[in-house]
Amino acid sequence: ELEVQRAKELIEQKLAEEEEEEKRLKEDGTREPPAVERMSTPELEEEKRYGPRNRGLEAVKGQERVRKSSVDLRREIIDVGSIQRLIELRKQRRQRREERAATPEPPPPPEPLEIEGPVEPETFLRAAVQGKMPIIEKFLADGGSPDTCDE
Incomplete structure (x- = not known):
């Protein structure tokens, strides 16, 4: 519960700071972007071809959209009680x-120390890939060809 309370306090603090910053910007004389006016179809066609006239305005709108959505998301987390669920x-x-x-993990089964019977070429090749020296030595001692992989 202390973690939840601490998280709520931090989120509320951040929200308050953002709201204060927005108020400060408005008081400093910084104006909000002008409202979008109705545009005629030829103007819209021109904008499609050449891009928006005021790119700074588009950037500001994007920043506001992100800020609003993150604030909404924070409020939703607090309202729904999702913090507790996340914890x-x-x-x-x-x-x-x-x-x-x-x-x-269970250890692999130990290999038999003495290898009984002849070693198949297929077994020899697997042992060579896995680096199992006793099997390789047994195969070669029985007269197996070291060039078995070429055959």
Whole structure:
């Protein structure tokens, strides 16, 4: 609960700072972008071909859209109580990781020290790839060709 309370306080603090900054900008004389006027079809066609006339205005609109959506998202997280759910999910993930780390993988079965019977060429090639020296030595000692892979 302390984490949830702390998160709420931080979000509220950020929202308050953003609102103060917006008020300060308005008081400093910085004007909001002018409202979009009705445009005739020829003007719209011209804008399609050559791009917007005032690119700075488009950038400001994009920034406002992002800011508004992030503020809305923060409020939604607080309103719905999603913070608590996010904390629970994080705890569950952490527990799963700890459980995986706590259960070690079973060791591979030990290989027999003495190899009985002749070694097949296919087994020799697998042993060569895996670096199993006793099998390789047994194959060669039985008269197997070291050039088996070329055959």
